Amino acid sequence: MSHENEQIVLASRPEGMPTHQNFTYETIDTKPPQQGEVVVKSLYISVDPYMRGRMSDQKSYVEPFQLNQVVSGGVVGEVVESQNDSFNVGDKVFGMLGWRRFNVVPAEQIRKVDGEAAPLSAYLSVLGLTGLTAYFGLLNIGKPKEGETVVVSGAAGAVGMVVGQIAKIQGAHVVGIAGTDKKVQYLVEELGFDSAINYKTVDNMQSALEGLCPNGVDVYFDNVGGEISDAVLNLLNPFARIPLCGAISSYNRTDGDLGPRVQTKLIKSRAGIQGFIVGDYADRFSEGAKHLAKWLSEGKLVNEETIVEGFDNVPDAFLGLFSGENLGKQLVKVADPEY
Structure with missing residues (x-):
């Protein structure tokens, strides 16, 4: 079966803020699946801040994207052709796939997801790598105890809002840092944060945080670095x-x-700081997913997503991450399921 296909490639490496000129659309042929392969139609594509690092030709924990090659990331899709007995046409799947309308991949690169148990988009947000990042980073490194104060920067972003909610489940006092009054209001009124602050409108971040954290800071989940983190580190x-x-x-x-x-600062507070990536916990993903799904079903977790529609809008959605346009997880809806 022939599928009209299109992909987005990295045309040039960004210098500073990425722009549309760094991406090119290409029309391509979809080759028939060989034995063991499937054709996956993209339904939702995830865009994430870490992708910016992969657009630079620098050594990191993951290989950089190659010039004139397709950009890749989390995709939830639907199997529309299969040459593998483990997957049937109509199966909904997750994989780290190319920014394409259709991907032809070995079956080992994807796993099934249950669209009846949760919305398909959730497998790219609270039930996916985003939720797992929050779960393992907070509980295995932060280890919040009941009554402790947890501060979350980037709190209205995909990972940050899940971190704050899990911290509340653990009985912590949670303070969020976000970039608009609307986001601050959302964190407190909808997600149950004890308080939140708009870093763009305060004159002195440290003084403002001192008022919200009278007992100091026991856990700081850092998503942003920079001057915000400088202020928090003084309160440890x-x-x-x-x-x-x-x-x-x-x-x-x-x-x-x-x-x-x-x-x-770290010596005086005897604090510990640990960088991590979610892949560090790959052998425990099923554990994290089980807890996240349970909390979601019990109403203890709210899943917030910002979804734009249309494959043509994938770069726009990605660029919007750096101006704080999204509330929660930023996704692009590419198509509706066929089956």
Whole structure:
């Protein structure tokens, strides 16, 4: 069966903030699946801040995207052709696949998801790598105890809002940092954060945080780095824990990321800081997914997504991450299921 296909490739490496000129659309042929392969029609495509790092030709924990090759990331799709006995036409699946309308892949690259148990988009957000990042980073590195104060930067983003909700489940006092008054209101009124702050409107971040964290900070889940984190580090309690998930404030800088040195702050507080990626916990994904699904079904977790429609809007959705346009997980809906 022939499928009219299209893909998005990395045309050039960004210098500073990515632009539309860094991407090119290509019309391609979809080759028939060989034995053991399936054709997956993209339904939802995930865009994530970490992809910015892969667009630079620098050594990191994952190989960079290659120039003039397809960009890839999390995709939930539908099997529309199969040459593998483990997958039937109509099966809904997740995989790390190309930014394409259709991907032809070995069956080992995908896994089935249950569209009856949860919305398909949830497998790219709270039930996917996003939720697992929050789960393992907070519980295995942050280890919040009942009554402790947990501060979350990037709190209205995909990972941050799940972190805050899990911290509340653990009985912690949770303070979120976000970039608009609307997001601050959402964190408190809809997700149950104890308080939140708009970092763009305060004159002195440290003073503002001191008012919201009168007992200091026991766990700081860092998604942003930069001046926000500089302020939080001054409020750490003895033996505080810092899961370091991201540093989005520096991803598009071209002048280096200069700031206060952290060594003396960590020595004085005897705090521990640990960078991590979700793949560190790959052998425990089923454990995390089980807990996340249970909390979601019990109403203890709210899943918030920002979804734009249309394959042509994938780059727009990605670029919007760096201006804070999304509330929760940013996704692109490419198509409706056929089966």
